[in-house]
Structure formats: structure tokens, C-alpha cells
Amino acid sequence: MLPAAASYDLVIVGASFAGLVAARTAAMRGLKVAVLDAKHGAGHRVATTGILVKEAVEEIDIPHALTRRVYGVRLYAPNLKHVDLFAPGYFFLTTDTANLLRWLADEAQRAGAHLLWKTRFEGAAREGDVFRLSNLNICARYILGADGSRSAVARHFGLGRNSRFLTGVEYEYEGLCDIDPRFLHCFLNSEIAPGYLAWVASAPTVVQAGLAVGPGRRPDVGKFLNYTDRIFQFGKARLVGRRAGRIPCGGLVRPWAGNGVMLVGDAAGMVSPATGGGIRLAFHFGRRAGQAIADHLLHMGPAPDVALAPELPGFLLKRAMRFGLDQQVPNALISAALGTSAMRTFAQQVFFHKRGAKGVTFSEFEERLVRLSTSIASGAEAAVSQGK
Ligand SMILES: Cc1cc2nc3c(=O)[nH]c(=O)nc-3n(C[C@H](O)[C@H](O)[C@H](O)COP(=O)(O)OP(=O)(O)OC[C@H]3O[C@@H](n4cnc5c(N)ncnc54)[C@H](O)[C@@H]3O)c2cc1C
Numbered sequence: 001m002l003p004a005a006a007s008y009d010l011v012i013v014g015a016s017f018a019g020l021v022a023a024r025t026a027a028m029r030g031l032k033v034a035v036l037d038a039k040h041g042a043g044h045r046v047a048t049t050g051i052l053v054k055e056a057v058e059e060i061d062i063p064h065a066l067t068r069r070v071y072g073v074r075l076y077a078p079n080l081k082h083v084d085l086f087a088p089g090y091f092f093l094t095t096d097t098a099n100l101l102r103w104l105a106d107e108a109q110r111a112g113a114h115l116l117w118k119t120r121f122e123g124a125a126r127e128g129d130v131f132r133l134s135n136l137n138i139c140a141r142y143i144l145g146a147d148g149s150r151s152a153v154a155r156h157f158g159l160g161r162n163s164r165f166l167t168g169v170e171y172e173y174e175g176l177c178d179i180d181p182r183f184l185h186c187f188l189n190s191e192i193a194p195g196y197l198a199w200v201a202s203a204p205t206v207v208q209a210g211l212a213v214g215p216g217r218r219p220d221v222g223k224f225l226n227y228t229d230r231i232f233q234f235g236k237a238r239l240v241g242r243r244a245g246r247i248p249c250g251g252l253v254r255p256w257a258g259n260g261v262m263l264v265g266d267a268a269g270m271v272s273p274a275t276g277g278g279i280r281l282a283f284h285f286g287r288r289a290g291q292a293i294a295d296h297l298l299h300m301g302p303a304p305d306v307a308l309a310p311e312l313p314g315f316l317l318k319r320a321m322r323f324g325l326d327q328q329v330p331n332a333l334i335s336a337a338l339g340t341s342a343m344r345t346f347a348q349q350v351f352f353h354k355r356g357a358k359g360v361t362f363s364e365f366e367e368r369l370v371r372l373s374t375s376i377a378s379g380a381e382a383a384v385s386q387g388k
Contacts, residue, residue: 018265170210
């Protein structure tokens with residue numbers, strides 16, 4: 001006789017940004033949740049740069065020690081002239097990405113979810129009201145596919161699949177000193193990073209240097225490192241890691257849900273087709289999926305995909321921007337344009353979402369920040385010395 005299968009309300013495939021946030025939410029709402037991942041453990045073989053936009057940390061509060069706050073973007077033209085962009089009140093967070101994923105896994109586990117590593121989803125068959133997972137002795141009432149851009153859940157259930165991708169590669173360095181850590185350094189160059197851009201970013205423990213290229217192109221990170229070596233002197237630093245992966249850029253897949261199954265995060269194409277940013281959407285829709293599935297299974301709420309459908313992003317503007325990025329604009333034209341105030345305004349809109357610099361320069365903004373933190377620190381010291 002076969003041993004009884006482990007029964008779960010919800011099986012989530014993929015223990016990354018979307019899956020772990022969904023698991024924590026669903027488990028906190030009372031569902032019995034298992035998360036399967038083919039990887040050896042949380043934070044193993046990180047594929048993403050892991051930069052968070054401000055809106056991502058408005059979705060999920062994450063520990064300060066795992067992040068580095070960066071206020072500005074230094075945008076370089078192909079001739080390596082640059083403009084500095086910033087908007088008071090806005091910021092990016094570079095992350096200790098492996099430890100951020102470990103923390104998200106701990107949070108999901110603390111909420112009660114079972115995390116099953118080295119466990120690959122290979123299919124599932126309907127047996128009445130539940131699914132039995134093919135290679136595993138597990139049953140589930142609902143399956144959430146949070147298994148990334150090449151989703152096996154989408155393939156198995158005949159759901160929509162991503163078909164257009166950016167390809168990204170980056171190196172991690174220790175001991176790289178020649179970088180101004182106040183900025184994300186972003187490079188527009190249609191020969192080196194056609195269809196997207198290249199970047200150098202100072203994270204809490206390493207400096208990350210890489211690029212992504214548009215559909216049908218191959219990234220050459222060596223070419224980018226040579227091109228910017230006189231700014232950053234990569235040769236003096238230690239190469240300690242590599243990250244690489246595919247980023248869906250075709251918008252939402254259709255259909256993204258079926259009877260008892262739904263996709264979320266990269267699996268559903270929830271990534272900005274223009275910027276390639278997907279973590280904020282993975283946080284947002286991971287959490288919303290966890291809520292909607294719990295409502296459905298525990299309280300006769302609507303089907304989760306029906307509940308979420310009105311909230312899905314249409315990406316209309318971002319898709320138009322992707323069309324623009326796919327055109328091979330000559331480098332000379334980009335260099336000429338980046339000096340103009342129209343292009344600067346456009347770049348400000350893209351990076352800072354309509355927020356402006358409010359008439360201050362970056363150094364004035366920085367001085368104000370320093371004054372603010374000094375006055376907070378001296379206020380705290382005064383309070384301590386007065387025994388408050
Ligand atoms: C090079 C690169 C740089 C990027 N930089 C940024 C950035 O700076 N900021 C940003 O917001 N976004 C960035 N992105 C996009 C971002 O990484 C993704 O949008 C985000 O990781 C999506 O999270 P997810 O949880 O949906 O899927 P993923 O992070 O892709 O996780 C999917 C998980 O599913 C597991 N899995 C897959 N198949 C199976 C299976 N059959 N069985 C079990 N487990 C399976 C995988 O092991 C993995 O852990 C970048 C992407 C790349 C490739």
C-alpha cells in the first residue's frame with residue numbers, strides 16, 4: 001500500500017521573491033502551504049542584480065542591514081560623458097541578495113510554510129478536488145506557479161509562456177575602490193548593451209558590474225568591462241561571483257491562470273518590459289496571490305485570478321518604450337541627445353517616475369541629508385545626556 005500523501009491547501013512552485021512572499025502571506029492567513037524549489041537552498045545561485053526600487057520596500061519591509069541606499073543615477077552617454085539624476089524623497093536599494101532571499105525564506109517558514117529544497121516540479125494530475133504532484137507524494141488543493149521566466153507550471157498546465165527575453169550577465173567584485181557609491185552607474189550604448197543598458201552598482205558586500213541586451217542578442221560583459229576600465233579599474237579588484245539570467249520583456253502571459261492554478265512573478269510575465277524590473281511586482285502580486293488564494297480556499301471568496309484580474313498591469317507605456325529600445329539608435333545620436341535638457345527630463349521620468357530635483361543640485365541635496373542626520377544624531381545624544 002502506498003504511504004498517505006502529504007496534503008497541502010497550497011503548493012507554491014518556486015522559492016524566490018514571488019513564491020516566498022506568497023507563502024508567508026498564505027500561511028499567515030491559515031493555509032497549509034508547501035513551497036518547492038529545485039535549488040539547494042535559499043540564496044543559492046542568485047541570478048538577479050537585486051536592486052529594489054523605493055516602491056518595492058513599500059510593499060515589504062526588509063531588514064536595513066541587507067541593503068544599501070543609493071539616491072542618484074549617474075547616466076553615461078556612449079562617449080562616457082554623464083549626467084547625474086536624483087529626486088529628493090526617492091531612492092534605490094542595492095541588496096545583499098542571497099541573504100535577502102534567506103531572510104524571505106525564514107519569514108515564510110516562521111509563518112508556517114514548509115520549504116522543500118532540491119524538489120523539482122515535474123507535473124501534476126487532477127484527482128477530484130485535488131492535484132497529485134507527479135514525482136512527489138504530495139497533494140494540493142491549489143498550485144501557484146512562481147517558478148520564473150521558463151515556468152514548468154505554465155508548460156504543464158498549458159498556460160501562457162514568456163517568449164521575449166532580455167539576457168543579463170553581471171560580475172561581482174570585492175575590493176573595487178574606484179566607484180562613487182552614491183550613484184547607480186548606468187551606461188547607454190547601443191553597441192555594448194543594445195536594447196537595454198549596462199550598470200555598475202555598489203551593493204552592501206560587493207560591487208556588481210553587468211549588462212543586459214535585447215531579444216536575439218548576446219551580452220558581452222568583457223567588452224563592457226574594457227570600455228569602462230579607466231573609470232572603475234576592475235583589474236585591481238577581485239572577481240568573486242557571477243550572476244546571469246533571462247528577463248521576460250513581452251508583458252503578461254495569457255492565460256495566466258486555469259482551474260486551481262495561477263502564475264505569479266516572472267512566470268506570469270510580471271516584469272516591466274522597459275526597465276526589466278520585476279522584484280517589486282513579484283512582492284506585490286506574490287502577496288496579493290497569497291491573500292486571494294486564502295480567501296478563496298477558506299472563505300468561499302472568488303477564484304483568485306478573478307480577484308486579481310482588475311489589478312494586473314497593462315504595461316502599455318512600458319511596451320511602447322520597449323519598442324523604442326529595440327531600435328538600434330546610433331551611439332553618436334545618443335551622446336548628442338544626452339546633453340539636451342529634453343533627454344535629461346525624459347531620463348529623470350524613467351528613473352524617478354515624474355519626480356524632479358526640486359531646484360537643488362545633487363551636492364546641495366547631499367549637504368541637506370548630512371545636516372539632517374547630524375541634527376538627528378545630536379538630538380539623540382542630547383536626549384541621552386538629559387536622561388530622557
Ligand atoms: C541579470 C538579471 C538582473 C536583474 N536585475 C533586477 C533588478 O536589479 N531589480 C529588479 O527588480 N529585477 C531585476 N531582475 C528581474 C528579477 O530578478 C525577477 O523579476 C525576479 O527574480 C522574479 O522573481 P520570481 O520569484 O518571479 O522568480 P525567480 O526569481 O526567477 O525564481 C524562480 C524560482 O523557481 C525555481 N524553479 C524554477 N523551475 C522550477 C521547477 N520546475 N521546480 C521547482 N522550482 C523551480 C527556481 O529555482 C527559482 O528559485 C533581473 C533579472 C536578471 C536575470
